[in-house]
Every structure is written in C-alpha cells, then in structure tokens.
Amino acid sequence: MNAAIAQVQPLHRTRALRGPFDYRLGRDLQETVGVGSLLLVPFGRQELMGVVVGIADHSEVPASKLLAPRRAMALDVPAELVELAGWLAREYCSTPARALSLMLPPGTASQAARPRVRLMAELTQQGQQLVSTGGAEERLTERQRELLEQLAHGPVFAGAVPGGTAAVRRLATRGLVTLEGREVGRRPLHTPIGSRSRQPLPLTPDQQVALGSLTAGLDRPDGAQVLLHGVTGSGKTELYLRAAADALARGRGVIILVPEIALTPQMVGRFVERLGDTVAVLHSRLSLGERYDEWRRLRAGTARVCVGPRSAVFAPVADLGLVVVDEEHESSYKHEGDPRYDARAVAAERARAANALLVLGSATPRAETYHAAARVRLPRRVDGGPLPEVRILDMRGVPSGLHPQTVHALAQVRQRAGKAIVLLNRRGWSAFLTCRDCGALWGCPNCDVALVLHRGAASMSCHHCGHSETVPERCRCGSGSLARHGMGTERLERDLAAVLGGDGFSVFRLDGDVALGGTRSGPGRDPGAAVLQRFERAPSGVLLGTQMVAKGHDFPGVALGVVVDADATLGFPDFRAEERTFALIAQLAGRVGRGGDGHVLVQTVAPEARAIRYAAKHDSDGFLAAELQRRRALSYPPFSHLIRVTCSSATSQAAAAAAGQIAANVRQQCEAPATTVLGPAPLFRLRGSQRRALLIKTQDRGGTVAVLREAVGDAASAREHTGVSFSVDVDPH
Numbered sequence: 001m002n003a004a005i006a007q008v009q010p011l012h013r014t015r016a017l018r019g020p021f022d023y024r025l026g027r028d029l030q031e032t033v034g035v036g037s038l039l040l041v042p043f044g045r046q047e048l049m050g051v052v053v054g055i056a057d058h059s060e061v062p063a064s065k066l067l068a069p070r071r072a073m074a075l076d077v078p079a080e081l082v083e084l085a086g087w088l089a090r091e092y093c094s095t096p097a098r099a100l101s102l103m104l105p106p107g108t109a110s111q112a113a114r115p116r117v118r119l120m121a122e123l124t125q126q127g128q129q130l131v132s133t134g135g136a137e138e139r140l141t142e143r144q145r146e147l148l149e150q151l152a153h154g155p156v157f158a159g160a161v162p163g164g165t166a167a168v169r170r171l172a173t174r175g176l177v178t179l180e181g182r183e184v185g186r187r188p189l190h191t192p193i194g195s196r197s198r199q200p201l202p203l204t205p206d207q208q209v210a211l212g213s214l215t216a217g218l219d220r221p222d223g224a225q226v227l228l229h230g231v232t233g234s235g236k237t238e239l240y241l242r243a244a245a246d247a248l249a250r251g252r253g254v255i256i257l258v259p260e261i262a263l264t265p266q267m268v269g270r271f272v273e274r275l276g277d278t279v280a281v282l283h284s285r286l287s288l289g290e291r292y293d294e295w296r297r298l299r300a301g302t303a304r305v306c307v308g309p310r311s312a313v314f315a316p317v318a319d320l321g322l323v324v325v326d327e328e329h330e331s332s333y334k335h336e337g338d339p340r341y342d343a344r345a346v347a348a349e350r351a352r353a354a355n356a357l358l359v360l361g362s363a364t365p366r367a368e369t370y371h372a373a374a375r376v377r378l379p380r381r382v383d384g385g386p387l388p389e390v391r392i393l394d395m396r397g398v399p400s401g402l403h404p405q406t407v408h409a410l411a412q413v414r415q416r417a418g419k420a421i422v423l424l425n426r427r428g429w430s431a432f433l434t435c436r437d438c439g440a441l442w443g444c445p446n447c448d449v450a451l452v453l454h455r456g457a458a459s460m461s462c463h464h465c466g467h468s469e470t471v472p473e474r475c476r477c478g479s480g481s482l483a484r485h486g487m488g489t490e491r492l493e494r495d496l497a498a499v500l501g502g503d504g505f506s507v508f509r510l511d512g513d514v515a516l517g518g519t520r521s522g523p524g525r526d527p528g529a530a531v532l533q534r535f536e537r538a539p540s541g542v543l544l545g546t547q548m549v550a551k552g553h554d555f556p557g558v559a560l561g562v563v564v565d566a567d568a569t570l571g572f573p574d575f576r577a578e579e580r581t582f583a584l585i586a587q588l589a590g591r592v593g594r595g596g597d598g599h600v601l602v603q604t605v606a607p608e609a610r611a612i613r614y615a616a617k618h619d620s621d622g623f624l625a626a627e628l629q630r631r632r633a634l635s636y637p638p639f640s641h642l643i644r645v646t647c648s649s650a651t652s653q654a655a656a657a658a659a660g661q662i663a664a665n666v667r668q669q670c671e672a673p674a675t676t677v678l679g680p681a682p683l684f685r686l687r688g689s690q691r692r693a694l695l696i697k698t699q700d701r702g703g704t705v706a707v708l709r710e711a712v713g714d715a716a717s718a719r720e721h722t723g724v725s726f727s728v729d730v731d732p733h
C-alpha cells in the first residue's frame with residue numbers, strides 16, 4: 001500500500017510551535033514526495049513552507065481533518081540533512097524548524113531564486129536551406145541576414161547579440177529559427193593562480209607519511225578523525241588537495257571548510273585549478289543566483305566538492321568521504337544565531353554519519369581537538385626554513401607604546417625597504433568620549449556600552465546595534481571640554497608614524513573598520529582582502545592591524561613581526577584566553593621569515609605568562625599538554641561542557657524571573673557536582689533589552705540539554721514570561 005501521509009515540519013521560528021504535522025498526500029504527490037521534500041502547506045490561516053521529515057501510511061488525525069499540501073517545490077533537501085537537522089536541534093537545544101532552515105536550498109524562504117533561463121535560437125531546416133542558397137529572393141533586413149549567417153555556425157543565445165531578441169523573434173515567426181529556453185548556470189569567478197598548481201606537487205617525506213595516514217583513514221569502513229597538526233607553511237593545503245582527489249577517485253564527495261577570512265579567491269582558486277569543475281563554492285558574498293546554482297550543482301552531483309565557510313558544512317554533498325576543517329582553531333566556525341552550532345562539531349557528526357574521514361588542520365589546534373583526535377604531524381616548513389626567533393619584550397615601566405627594540409627593528413626594516421607586520425591585540429582600537437566637567441560618558445541609547453569614536457570620521461557608533469551619531473561639540477551640562485579616551489592607540493599610531501612615516505614607505509592598515517566595511521558585492525571587492533593584496537604586491541611596507549593580519553594569508557618576504565600588546569586577550573574572562581594568545585603569536589610567527597630569516601617581537605606586561613613563553617619556543621605540544629592539565633583541574637572543556645542561557649526582556653524583573661525559573665529547574669533535575677549552575681547574572685543591556693544569563697557546566701551534555709529544552713520550552717510558553725526571549729548557547733565562545 002502506498003504511504004499517503006507526509007509528516008511536515010513547518011519552517012516557523014517560534015520556539016513554542018512543535019511539529020511535525022500530518023498532511024494528506026494526493027495521488028500525484030505520493031509518487032514524488034519523500035523525506036526532504038519541500039511543501040507549501042496550509043497552516044492555520046497562513047501558508048507555510050515545510051520540510052517532510054517522515055512518510056507514514058496512517059495518521060492519528062482523523063482523515064476528515066487532514067489537509068493537503070498546496071504544492072511541492074522543485075528542489076528538496078537530502079534525507080541525510082533532514083536527519084542532521086534533528087541531531088542539530090537536539091544538540092544545540094534549538095528547534096527542528098530552525099535547524100532545518102540551515103539546510104535549505106538558497107532562496108527557499110523568499111522563493112526568489114530561480115534558474116536563469118535564456119532564449120536559445122537555432123536554425124530550422126527551412127532556415128538552413130535559406131542560408132545555403134543565399135536566400136536572395138527572401139525579404140530580409142540586413143540585420144536578419146547577419147543573424148542567419150551567425151546561426152549557420154551553431155545555436156546562439158538571443159540575448160547575447162545586440163538587439164538580437166527582436167530580430168530573432170521575427171525570424172521565428174517566419175519559421176526560419178526555433179526558440180527554446182535553456183538554463184544558463186551562474187558560476188562564481190575564481191582567480192586563476194597560474195598553471196603550475198594544476199599538477200600535484202611532489203610531496204616532501206613528511207607530507208608523504210601524513211598523506212598515508214589520511215588515505216588510511218579514508219579507507220576505514222567506519223571513518224576516522226585526524227588532527228593535521230602542522231606548522232604554518234608545512235603544506236597542509238597540499239594535503240587537503242591530495243586527500244580530496246583520493247576521495248573523488250573513490251567516488252566520494254568532499255567538503256572543505258575554511259574560516260571566513262581565508263576565503264579569498266586565491267584559496268578557492270587553488271581548489272578549482274587542481275580539481276576542476278567538480279568544485280562548487282558556497283558563501284554569503286556570492287549573489288543569490290550563484291549560490292542557488294552552485295547548490296543545485298552539488299545536489300545533482302555535477303559538483304562533488306564544496307569549499308566554503310562554516311555554513312558549507314550543510315552542503316548537499318552525497319556519499320560524503322572527506323570533510324576538512326582548515327584552521328580548525330578559528331572562532332568563526334561558531335555560529336552566533338540560533339541554532340548556535342559549531343561547524344566543527346557538525347562536521348564531525350556529518351562525517352560520523354557518512355563513515356567519512358574528518359581532517360582538522362591547524363598549526364595551533366584547540367585543546368579539545370588535540371585531546372580527541374588522532375594526531376598527524378607536519379613539524380617542518382616545506383621550504384625547510386627554520387621558524388623565526390621570537391623575542392619577548394617586557395613592557396613594564398616602558399613609557400611609550402613601542403619598546404626601544406621594536407623601534408629599532410622597525411627602523412631597520414624601513415631602512416632596508418623590507419616588510420613587517422604589526423599586530424595590535426586590542427579589539428577595534430576603540431576610543432570613547434567623556435565630559436571632563438560632569439563625567440558623562442557617551443553611551444549607546446539601546447545598549448549599555450560606550451559609543452566608539454571612529455578614526456578620521458566625525459561620528460561615533462555602537463558596535464552592537466549599529467546606532468550612530470555625530471561627535472558632539474559640547475556636553476549636555478554645557479561644558480565644551482570633552483575627553484577622548486583610548487588614546488593609547490592614537491599615541492601608538494603617532495609613535496609608529498614617527499618611526500615609519502614619510503617618504504615612500506607605506507603603511508597598510510587593516511582593522512575592524514576596514515574589514516567590516518566589506519559589502520557583499522563579490523570577493524574581489526572585499527576591502528580587507530584588497531588591503532592584504534596591496535601589501536602582498538608592494539615591494540616594502542608595514543601591515544598594521546588587529547588579529548586579522550595574522551590569519552590565513554601568506555606573504556613572502558616578511559622580515560619582522562611585532563605583537564604590540566600580547567597579553568591584552570589574557571585579561572578576558574574566557575577559558576580560551578590562553579589558547580587564543582598562544583595561537584595569535586604562533587600564527588604571526590608562521591607568517592614571518594618565509595624563505596629567509598626573520599624574527600618576531602612580542603611586547604607584553606606579562607612576560608612570564610605560559611601562553612607567551614611556549615609560543616616563543618614554538619612549543620605547541622608543550623603548551624597543549626599544560627593547557628589540558630589546567631582544563632582538567634578546572635573542569636573546563638574537553639573535561640566538561642559549557643552551556644549558556646540568556647533571557648532578554650524589556651524589563652529586568654521579567655528577565656530575572658525567567659532566568660531564575662530555568663536555573664531552579666536545572667538545579668532540581670540535574671545532579672551536582674556533575675552539573676553546576678552559575679547565575680543568573682545580569683549582562684549589559686543590548687539593543688534595548690535587559691538580559692540575565694546562566695552558565696551551566698556539565699559532564700552530562702545530552703541529559704542537561706534535554707532538561708534545558710524542557711525548562712526553556714516551559715518558560716517560553718508560560719504566560720508569566722511573555723515578552724521574554726531565550727537563547728541557549730551550547731559550547732559558547
């Protein structure tokens with residue numbers, strides 16, 4: 001008997017809405033609808049898009065009450081992604097609808113994306129005859145004759161000929177040509193990087209050993225997890241390419257995840273040049289049409305490799321054999337909207353479900369990965385060059401922003417017309433405004449944070465909600481004496497200008513303002529990438545900026561790296577602070593002295609800090625061993641799981657009441673000491689919302705998430721908490 005009931009999960013954001021709901025399939029739809037089909041269904045008074053999560057032959061709902069879907073969409077979601085959405089919703093305490101919405105073909109919600117169809121003109125037999133006989137007796141315009149000549153060489157897209165569409169239509173009415181709509185795929189442009197890369201490079205002995213481990217993993221029937229732990233420049237990307245080719249040769253698909261910042265056209269170009277048309281790219285800077293077409297190429301199996309940032313972990317790649325996470329330590333793998341998924345964990349789950357090989361690559365892996373995965377080492381740079389010497393400069397008691405040794409080293413680089421990278425650890429180089437007379441601070445009207453002054457601009461803005469206003473000339477108290485704080489960075493800029501400024505020596509600045517100013521108008525027009533490219537091409541100069549300057553980019557000939565305030569991140573109340581500081585220094589060191597000698601200067605007021613000492617010795621094994629010991633002692637991940645719950649509301653009472661109830665539920669149902677709850681604690685106001693947060697530390701992730709889901713669900717649907725919104729962040733950053 002045919003299954004006639006579709007269990008449909010409507011794509012609705014409300015947490016309180018539970019699904020799936022049953023719909024009756026008519027005979028026409030029974031043939032084509034299966035798990036993953038997208039249906040437009042009547043739901044209450046509206047019509048909603050929904051995903052079929054199951055097919056059944058009967059329903060608990062009486063037949064007379066069952067509704068039929070309005071229609072089915074042309075595209076569907078692979079069944080294994082529907083399965084993955086279920087896992088994601090459970091794992092991250094989200095809802096099936098929200099999880100499913102990550103897996104949809106691009107443009108599904110708006111129904112805005114369509115195949116691009118162009119009119120293709122082709123000569124009919126009559127037309128061919130006419131051309132071969134010269135057609136002198138026919139009444140044709142000059143334009144029409146030209147077109148016929150052109151068509152004699154083969155079909156032509158009508159729109160590709162200036163003024164062609166109208167002329168072609170006239171020829172069609174006379175039976176000389178046929179017109180037919182053909183789909184024309186939209187392909188993102190890739191920067192070619194030279195033919196050299198088309199051939200695989202002969203591997204170094206280290207790479208050969210490493211590749212052996214990867215292929216062995218690929219051939220394990222139940223998959224494997226490998227940490228590819230290799231210093232910067234050790235040839236990890238070459239191994240991803242080899243492993244991808246091996247997977248393809250075995251008839252299996254590949255997903256390559258790269259951090260957003262590294263998603264340069266060059267990086268993608270490397271894959272396209274080596275592996276060809278089978279590579280598809282999915283990321284937000286592509287146009288919707290491009291994304292739609294690339295997605296469909298993957299879904300249809302014409303493309304078998306997907307390269308992209310974290311969201312590409314949901315690419316519709318069938319028979320997955322390999323998932324690579326490049327620079328696995330990067331924080332951009334964590335998604336900050338609900339579901340707050342971690343692409344690394346999703347990659348691991350996808351690989352597990354497909355018995356695929358998961359490769360996590362990094363020079364500075366996270367302690368969790370180091371702890372959990374099999375390790376494959378690439379201890380040397382491909383070029384055989386040594387890692388640069390790292391010198392720690394004690395900044396205690398130094399009155400200037402730059403240490404005398406830094407000044408000296410920069411002056412030398414300038415004198416020799418060399419290149420240097422200077423990294424400021426401060427977030428945003430921020431500066432803010434206060435009144436010297438009454439002490440007023442210019443804060444955001446919606447968030448409890450100071451407005452940030454922008455260099456060069458006459459405005460200040462909120463980094464959370466985007467509120468912006470012009471810099472005032474006087475305070476509300478009448479005083480005209482306003483103080484700009486965060487002058488440290490301006491002083492630093494002056495100090496740098498004194499060393500570097502003037503004739504012909506360029507300073508390339510890359511900071512939050514530049515990088516975030518990027519529009520989504522194509523990878524080539526990303527201003528951050530443009531700055532990096534100019535620095536790369538310049539014969540000399542200094543690249544100056546925040547964290548971004550140390551990531552994902554290779555510049556030949558950088559002789560000096562400087563970390564201006566290495567310890568700034570150590571002060572953050574974040575258990576990853578040590579790991580981040582270590583990674584920052586090590587990553588910068590990885591960019592310095594390629595193909596020659598170079599050195600790194602680390603300015604710090606905490607020269608004894610563990611992360612800094614190990615980084616100076618390039619000892620990542622030593623650092624990770626010590627870091628794991630510390631994590632174990634404090635029961636931090638990977639020895640526990642952290643979950644953060646945030647309740648937001650217009651009033652602090654409502655937020656506190658909701659958070660209090662959830663905390664009480666969790667305390668009651670989860671046993672201490674395996675699960676402990678900290679808070680509720682107030683957070684700063686954000687976008688006009690008062691917020692309260694709980695931090696839960698647990699050994700029993702599944703159990704606690706299940707309890708939390710109920711607790712949050714209850715609170716969300718409880719009348720006394722109306723107007724409160726909830727966010728649950730499992731493995732918060």
Ligand code: ADP
Pocket residue numbers: 201202203204207230231232233234235236237238239382383
């Ligand atoms: P990583 O990803 O570990 O930083 P890459 O894969 O980018 O390292 O390699 C660093 C440089 O070495 C690149 O320019 C790459 O083309 C080159 N390279 C990698 N493997 C080889 C090899 N086997 N022989 C020669 N050059 C190589």
Ligand code: ZN
Pocket residue numbers: 435436437438439440475476477478479
């Ligand atoms: Zn004042």
Ligand code: ZN
Pocket residue numbers: 444445446447462463464465466467687
């Ligand atoms: Zn704000």
